[in-house]
Amino acid sequence: MSPIAAAVNAWFRAEGRDLPWRRPGFTPWGTLVSEFMLQQTPVARVIPQLEAWLQRWPSPSDLASSPAGDAVRAWARLGYPRRALWLHGAATQIAERHDGVVPRDVDALLSLSGIGDYTARAVAVFAYGERHPVVDTNTRRVIARAIEGQADAAPPNRRDLAAMDSLLPDDDVDARVFNAGMMELGAIVCTARSPRCEVCPIAAQCAWRAAGYPSYDGPRKAVQKKYQGSDRQVRGVVMAELRATHRPVTPAEVRALWPDAAQLDRAIRGLLADGLAVESPDGYQLP
DNA sequence: GATTCGTGGGA
DNA sequence: TTCCCAAGAAT
Known part of the structure; x- marks a missing residue:
């Protein structure tokens, strides 16, 4: 096992959070x-x-x-x-x-x-202890920093799988712990905004730290659009009403949910297309 | 491959 | 207050 994997696994066994899905017997x-x-x-x-x-x-x-x-x-x-x-x-x-x-x-x-x-x-x-690389936002960020010396991960890419795979210990159990450990490290130590390098188990091997914490210069990830006033917010408002109402929501009740009728119409049509709402003679309801 | 899709909390 | 981001997936 590589020094990084050994350090991550030892740290995870000692410091990993007690989460429901890590309890013995979790199905x-x-x-x-x-x-x-x-x-x-x-x-x-x-x-x-x-x-x-x-x-x-x-x-x-x-x-x-x-x-x-x-x-x-x-x-x-x-x-x-x-x-x-x-x-x-x-x-x-x-x-x-x-x-x-x-x-x-x-x-x-x-x-x-x-x-x-x-x-x-x-x-x-x-769930099953199989040996595969698990790639999520945390493992991608930890690899970007510790291995590649970048401040942040590039947008998700198929190569991420190979990068994680190349670090994976051979033993199934060690590999499982390493996957969980890398995710945990990214979640509570090597965080996106303010990494806590002073408590990081692989700070000594970290390429980003060794390079003097250069700022990110790769391709920028898409900026998330403003939520207030967005179509997504309208969908959320409609869905909240459908969840709360245990009978069909009438078109008149829908119209009262949001001032912009065209936007509301887009939301309803989208929800119907997605199967999150269905039409009944009296209005709209959950499927 | 770029967009779209909720919601809430912390910096 | 505003901005960022959180164990992604489908289209």
Whole structure:
């Protein structure tokens, strides 16, 4: 094992947070649900929702037997409600094609709705102990700094997988710990804004530190558009109303939600197209 | 390959 | 206050 991997793993075993999905006996289904929720949503907001979710739907088949709208409502304010729809779809596919058992194979996982490169490998590694490189925003940033000497990661790229793979210890267990450790390091030490290099276990080997912390000069990642007044905000307002109302929301009630009728119309049509809303004779509701 | 998709909290 | 960003995926 490389000196960096050895240091990361020793640090993670000593300093890693006690999170629900790291508890012994946490199920592959629990891991899958947690990974869906953690896509772009911070840990602190996920934890309470995750526990409630698993209480209600302890297995993929349990979720598959509920209407998709129940999943969207239970998703509450985690954001990106399409993930709830995709998770329900994945549960249905697992029930139908995999006997209700979360698959272990990366390609099988990749074929499920809402599962991409990150989530497929995270489930294979953390739920089943398979050996694969897990690449997320944290591991990409740590590699950019410690290995490449850059202040930040370039936009996501297929080469990220190979970069992580080249650092991965040979042993399955060590590789699993290393994946978790790199993510943890990026999450609580090598953070985006104010890295805590004084407590970093690989500060001595860090290329960025050795180079004197040069500022980032690579391609700029796309700037996130303003949320206030955006179509996304309108979709969020409509979805909040659909979640709160256990009967169809009438067109008149929809019109009262937002002053700009054209923007509202775009939101409704988008939600219908995404399957997050369906039309009934009396208005709109969750699927 | 660039865009789109929620929501909330910390700097 | 405003800006940035958070265990991404689909189109």
